[in-house]
Amino acid sequence: MWFKNIQIFQLKDTENFSSADLIAKLPEFPLRECGSQDEFTFGWMPLIRNSEQWSVASDLCLLIRAGKEEKVLPSAVVREELEAKVSEIEVVEGRKVGRKEKADIKEELVFSLRPKAFAKRTDIWAYIDLKAKLLVLNSTNAGMTEQLFKLLQTTLGSFPMVPLQAQASPAMVMTDWLMKNDVPASLETGDECEIEDSSEDKAKIRFKSLEPLSEDVTRHLEQGMTVKSLALRWTDKMSFVLNSDLTLKKVKFDDTLKESAFNDSQGGALSDMDANFSLMSLTIREFFESYKLWFEIVDE
Incomplete structure (x- = not known):
């Protein structure tokens, strides 16, 4: 299970959180089919269809999956x-x-x-990292994120978390990187960039298949526009598009990581998932240490 989008939240009071308690309660709040007048339902799902495996744990990280069933009425x-x-x-x-x-x-x-409407199911994967004190989602959809938080609170009674608190504006930091050609040593710029101006209508310009450090981009930045999103590669482990709201999209983990996970797997869907999750969560934990420094993210 390799996340393609990443949204990170910080956990508070993790000493009062019990992984065992959450694992035990997941089956008590399953995703159910929509009733005749339900607009949608939301609940926990097994990690693998038609199984009883509701979670996977690895190095103080716990992988879980929730889902939404909604009536689609064109x-x-x-x-x-x-x-x-x-x-x-x-x-x-x-x-x-x-x-x-x-x-x-x-x-x-x-x-x-x-x-009479047909029902459609979508899911959202997440994991809790107790060592790094993070909740990591594979979705940037606000509606799904809100429903997941509500489900966690319903399941556990409370679930204290906060969005990332950056003391430095991500948009200004990324703009500064490009203006000064001073990207952190662990990063390389990709070929995608979106910039916007500060007017009320927030006019945007998207650049694709173009080096963000090119004159075409920096000229607009010199005129006062700022970076809204930027394609980057971090070390030799992952590439992504970094957004000014601190979310990551188009995340791709390096093939060497995936090969390593394949070699670690004992075979079978659950073993593959376990191996993938172990390497992915360790990589994101390591990445977050750099991430905090770039944007001066406050530890909770």
Whole structure:
């Protein structure tokens, strides 16, 4: 299991956290199928479909998986049904349907159509690193992140965590790297960069297949624009696009790491997952030590 997106939160009061307690309670809050009028459900899922393996532990890290099942009701279907109903009323009763009445009709239609809608499942993987005091998610989706936090709090009663607190503005730090051609020694710039200006409309320019240190990029930075995202490679272990909100996207772990995990595996889906997770979590733990220094992230 190699994360392709990374969002990091810091844990507080980890001395009061019990991995054993969480492991024991995961099956008590499983993802269930949507009922006829459920918009969505959210709950824990086994790491492997149709198994009883709800977590994997490695060097004070615990891998878990949650999922969301939601009823998918295409907007085109609702719109078509709404237009037909409104037209019928206007023809039969000879009057115009107002905005509020139309909204009420739409709500009734959604209620009646939802039981017939098909259900779609999406998942979110996460792990808790008690040594580094981190919660690491493989998603940057705000809605899924919020639901995961709620589920953790419901499962454990409380789950104290905070977003990363950077004392240095990530946008300004990355801008400074490019303006001064002074990227940290452990980093190399990639071929993707997005910059934005400080106006209200936040005009953006995206550069692809272009060296971020090129004159085309730095010229705009000299005029006051700042870096919103930047493709980077860290040591020989991983590459990613670093965003000004401190999330990582398009994460790719080096093939040598994956080969090492393959060699460590005893064979089988669960053993493969265990080996992959062990190397991935150690790599991210090491990476976070550099990450903290770049942006002066405060330890909780």
